[in-house]
Amino acid sequence: MRRKKVCSLLLLLLACMLLFPPDSGAAEPAAAQTERVLLLYDSLGIGTRAEGNVAVMERLLAAYRAQVTSLSLEQYKRGMMGTYGKLIVVVNAPDLAVSNEAFLADFRAFKGGYLHIGENEPFRQADVHVPVFEKGIVNEARMAEVLGTWLDVKLPGRTFALVKDIYPFSDLQLLQNMADRLYDAGIPFIASVQPVFSNTDFPAMKRYLSALQYVQSRNGSIIVNAPVVQATPGLNGQTLQARMESFIAVLAENRIAPLGIGAELYWTYDTVFANNGMRFFDSAVLYPDVSPLHIERTNMSRTFVSSLYSVRLDDLAKMGKLGGQSQTFRTDTAVTFDFTDDKELLAKNLKALVGTRIAFDDYKEYRHEVRSGSHTIVSLHAAVSIDGKMVHEQEGSDPVKDDYKYQEEVQKSFTTLFSVQNRIFIVIIAATLVIFGCFLLIGRRLYLRKFKIRG
Structure with missing residues (x-):
């Protein structure tokens, strides 16, 4: 009798599981289809209002996880x-x-989806025809809607708050204050931190790591910002790979979990940067190009499981409401502002971020994975692990003090020895x-006696 009851319960449980499968979509990246898109352009519109629209298209497509090949028609x-x-x-x-x-000739035989951008007539009936597209946050938001529909993206975009340009020489006390302010406001955020490739055992570096631990404990997610290429002469694939891996190791060994990489778009169109610098990460935030400097340029982009489209915080107010929607994009988007040691400017940015009233998502809620030769970092459902060991929220929750000594004092005996030696020398x-x-004095007197003229 008991066996029958147990079997009945098991069958009922199995039926429930089949009818109501667990909802994992809330924490997984939006549909991870890798659509292959060929992006062709007649010109980059340099010096015209169209300048920059191709780069915007490349970033929007990356945010939809499309594999893009970008070429001129020639x-x-x-x-x-x-x-x-x-x-x-x-x-x-x-x-x-x-x-x-x-x-x-190939276009006449092409059967796939076709989107045409330009004032001229499409080469044939297009799925979508956008007569004019210029860069600018309002136009970009509208193009994001067009692309989302055209690519048949079902899930809505998510919005994240991201703080850029955090360096070891930044005001770390102010950084902690910022983390406290965002934590108290209930805003989870991403901190894009600048990597350090040398002198990682110096006291200044230890203070930097302690500050990042504190940021992480205040509901901050850490991503590694791409290194400044101009400041790294003689950079090649092996050097870049070794340096990025070493910084990931420094973070992981200090219980800091990097969850992705932040880089200018051109990194994804460069063989060295994409294959050596970005290879450890399955998640990225792509910023507009400011000073692209390629090593081995390629026309095909690197794709990521999670890729955020970046929007400047000070541009967000220009959006207003588009079609009754709030200040958000159809794509997964990072609203960014630069960290600064200017207290007034930082306070202004924090006030503006809180004032957007956007329900910012927690980056850790979604799956991100970082794999290096020696460490594996994973996040999912706000649970973060380094090499299989969970990172707890209270880790690194003690604020960094300016007067804290991060280097052991030299033994007193040596100090005494040097002091005695100094006195002897004096x-x-x-x-x-x-x-x-x-x-x-004696020489002077002898000289005067010998040569004195007697009267």
């Missing part, structure tokens, strides 16, 4: 189109006719000066 070669399910053509110079016969030098003075 670079297109016969047969390229056949491996892509989606095609975007950007025409920034409508007065110039397309003369690439290879493109025209006595010897003083005695030598006295003796030398006596010799000068």
Whole structure:
């Protein structure tokens, strides 16, 4: 009888599991389909209002986790189109006719999705035709809506708060105060921290790590910012890979969990940066290019399981409300501002962030994974682990003190020894000066006696 009851309960439980599967979608990245998109443009519109629109398209597509190949129409070669399910053509110079016969021939046979951007007529009936597209937060938000619909993205975008430009020489006390302010306001945030590749055992570095531990304990998620390329002469793939791996190790060994990388867009279109600098991360935040400096440029982007489109906090107010929607994007988006030692400016930015009234998401809630040769960092459902050991919220919760000594004092015996030696040297030098003075005085008297003119 008891066996029958147990079997009945098991069958009932199995039926419930089949009818109501566990809801994991809330914590997993939006549909991780990797759509292959061919992005072709007639020109980059340099010096015109269209300048920068191709780069915006590349970042928006990256936020939708699309595998993008970006080429000028002149670079297109016969047969390229056949491996892509989606095609975007950007025409920034409508007065110039397309003369690439290879493109025209392949396009006539293309059966995939087609989005056309430009004032001229599409080459054939397009799925979507956007006559004008210029960069700017309002236009970018609208294009994000268009792309989301065209790519058939079902889930809504999520919005994260991100603080950039955190360096070892930043005002770490002010950094902690900022973390406290955001924590008290109930805003989870991402801190993009600058990597350090040398002198990691110095006291200043230990203070930096202690501050990052505190930030992490105040509901902050850590990502590693891409190193400044101009400040790293002679950089190559092996050097970059070794340095990034060493910094990940320093963080992990100090119980700090990096969950992704922040970089300018061009890093994803460079073989060295993408394959050596970004290889450890499955999550990224991509910023607009400021000073691109390629090592080995490629036309095909690196994709990530999670990729955030970045929007400046001071641009957010320009959005207002689009179609009744709040100040959010269709894509997963990071609202960013730079950390600064200017207390008034930082307070202004924090006030503006709180004033957006956006329900910011917690980066740790979603799955991120970082794998190096020696460490594995994983987050999911706000649980973060380093090499399988959970990172607890209270770790590193003690504020960093400016007068804290991060280096052991030299033993007192050595201090005493050096003090005695110094006194001996002072006595010897003083005695030598006295003796030398006596010799000068005696010599002077002998000289006067010998050469004095007698009267």
